Amino acid sequence: MLHNFKISNFDLHLYLASKRKQINDSLIDILNDISSSGRIVKAMKYSVMAGGKRIRPIMCIAAAEAVDGKPENVLIVACALEMIHTYSLIHDDLPAMDNDDLRRGKPTCHIAFDEATAILAGDALLTFAFQTLSSIELINKENALRWLSVIHEISLAAGCEGMIEGQMKDIASEGSLLALDGLQDMHSLKTGALIEASISSGAILGGGNPKQIEKHRIYAKNIGLAFQVTDDILNIEGEPAVLGKAVGTDKAHNKNTYPSIIGIEKSKEYAKELVNNALQALDYFDNKANPLRAIARYIIERKR
Amino acid sequence: MLHNFKISNFDLHLYLASKRKQINDSLIDILNDISSSGRIVKAMKYSVMAGGKRIRPIMCIAAAEAVDGKPENVLIVACALEMIHTYSLIHDDLPAMDNDDLRRGKPTCHIAFDEATAILAGDALLTFAFQTLSSIELINKENALRWLSVIHEISLAAGCEGMIEGQMKDIASEGSLLALDGLQDMHSLKTGALIEASISSGAILGGGNPKQIEKHRIYAKNIGLAFQVTDDILNIEGEPAVLGKAVGTDKAHNKNTYPSIIGIEKSKEYAKELVNNALQALDYFDNKANPLRAIARYIIERKR
Numbered sequence: 076m077l078h079n080f081k082i083s084n085f086d087l088h089l090y091l092a093s094k095r096k097q098i099n100d101s102l103i104d105i106l107n108d109i110s111s112s113g114r115i116v117k118a119m120k121y122s123v124m125a126g127g128k129r130i131r132p133i134m135c136i137a138a139a140e141a142v143d144g145k146p147e148n149v150l151i152v153a154c155a156l157e158m159i160h161t162y163s164l165i166h167d168d169l170p171a172m173d174n175d176d177l178r179r180g181k182p183t184c185h186i187a188f189d190e191a192t193a194i195l196a197g198d199a200l201l202t203f204a205f206q207t208l209s210s211i212e213l214i215n216k217e218n219a220l221r222w223l224s225v226i227h228e229i230s231l232a233a234g235c236e237g238m239i240e241g242q243m244k245d246i247a248s249e250g251s252l253l254a255l256d257g258l259q260d261m262h263s264l265k266t267g268a269l270i271e272a273s274i275s276s277g278a279i280l281g282g283g284n285p286k287q288i289e290k291h292r293i294y295a296k297n298i299g300l301a302f303q304v305t306d307d308i309l310n311i312e313g314e315p316a317v318l319g320k321a322v323g324t325d326k327a328h329n330k331n332t333y334p335s336i337i338g339i340e341k342s343k344e345y346a347k348e349l350v351n352n353a354l355q356a357l358d359y360f361d362n363k364a365n366p367l368r369a370i371a372r373y374i375i376e377r378k379r
Numbered sequence: 380m381l382h383n384f385k386i387s388n389f390d391l392h393l394y395l396a397s398k399r400k401q402i403n404d405s406l407i408d409i410l411n412d413i414s415s416s417g418r419i420v421k422a423m424k425y426s427v428m429a430g431g432k433r434i435r436p437i438m439c440i441a442a443a444e445a446v447d448g449k450p451e452n453v454l455i456v457a458c459a460l461e462m463i464h465t466y467s468l469i470h471d472d473l474p475a476m477d478n479d480d481l482r483r484g485k486p487t488c489h490i491a492f493d494e495a496t497a498i499l500a501g502d503a504l505l506t507f508a509f510q511t512l513s514s515i516e517l518i519n520k521e522n523a524l525r526w527l528s529v530i531h532e533i534s535l536a537a538g539c540e541g542m543i544e545g546q547m548k549d550i551a552s553e554g555s556l557l558a559l560d561g562l563q564d565m566h567s568l569k570t571g572a573l574i575e576a577s578i579s580s581g582a583i584l585g586g587g588n589p590k591q592i593e594k595h596r597i598y599a600k601n602i603g604l605a606f607q608v609t610d611d612i613l614n615i616e617g618e619p620a621v622l623g624k625a626v627g628t629d630k631a632h633n634k635n636t637y638p639s640i641i642g643i644e645k646s647k648e649y650a651k652e653l654v655n656n657a658l659q660a661l662d663y664f665d666n667k668a669n670p671l672r673a674i675a676r677y678i679i680e681r682k683r
Contacts, residue, residue: 115539115547166502171494190475191550195543198470201502202538205509209531211524219523220515226530227513234506235419239499243419246495
């Protein structure tokens, strides 16, 4: 049974769709502002607009709203987070890494363009994220230090002490058996760190106080892991047609997953426990945190 | 004949050696502060410490000194610039790009490690540069907006409107003949933009006024091109033993160079003209700009 909370009159799917539209519109605007228009910009736009769930930017905005911040004040951070996420997917898909030809049913960047362009498009999106995060004409001057701390937190989460170290651990673990803490550690770095930075940056720039930001971090850590555990479960029990991708691939590739280490039933219990922890951290907030609450529940109930 | 200026009691080689030591010490300190110590950090350190000339960070410091700024105030920017430069070399050397096995006589990153590690080490250095640039505990709070503008300028210079677009143009021009303005445009983006950002960021954080920063930019644009023209000349007339690499390679690969387009004598005249323009821009400054003056002269007189 999930931690008790009531969400009246709140339609998560409407919320997600509306935020997704706001983020997509903003991403298009920002990418269209690039002065050059050659092949590299085409590749950047191709991958960014290839249809992601926009989970990180939505969480960033929802975190700002939970502390009574305005979504428009964190929109460029939300977009920068999606650029960083997209760059990581482009590079992960490269022949030297996962060598994937398809992502979300579309050719990956190095297939649609070529390998050199894909490497550079990833580099360019990562760089452009920081260019976007430092657009001083959009930044309230009194908040300059907060913006610097957000840039620092995001780069820390994305770099060799975060996402990139997680990807290295993922590569290193191929073909070998991980224990639960090794798997936990890998996911915390590979996906958890950027999810936490998405939520904390929303809370920081939304004007959250230290206690609120701390509660957001607890929420984020739990949600990040729950998201991964559910991904692993869906790879076993999901419907390929609903999921939009094949199932059973983890087992076929001998991947370390929560079900492979602790079994499928314990994985489901663990996902619920994580979501409960996340919801408890939100007890500190009023109904402005309802989107975060609904997202937490959605994460383990989703079918895709 | 070079633009008239006198530099008394100034030993450029001593200056370069002393700054290079300061930068190397600082780079080692910053890289040793990374909390993880796995393969990715080894690859980052390997490439950063593979023995570059440190021209960009030295210019950043010299620009700060020219406006009476303290070197130690721009040292982290100088280091971040070298990280960005190093990341660009790691990715340029990849099999999908220039496919180079050696750089400065040492195995390139993907040879010394592997391709996936080299891609991620480049990504990590780029990300770590921004992490370094936003280390708020090192930043004077009153200067936060200046730091944001420097982050913006560096990301603009390194990204899809600067260095990366230049690399795309370089790849696209292979095997086809460029006109002089096409070559100029490619170099201005590929190397010029980051050199200009190195100098302007030093001037901005050194406390330069708008007029001083403008003069620095003129200096930088001219120096950046002069550096490239001289590189092209050295590829024809250099001594391999002094240069540390083979000559004649541009011609063998049918590369577009200044000598191939305007001839070697006109290239030499053009390099002098560019350095003269750079020196004229420095007339605005007192003898604190002597390092920049000496660097300008050195750039076309160097044998390697």
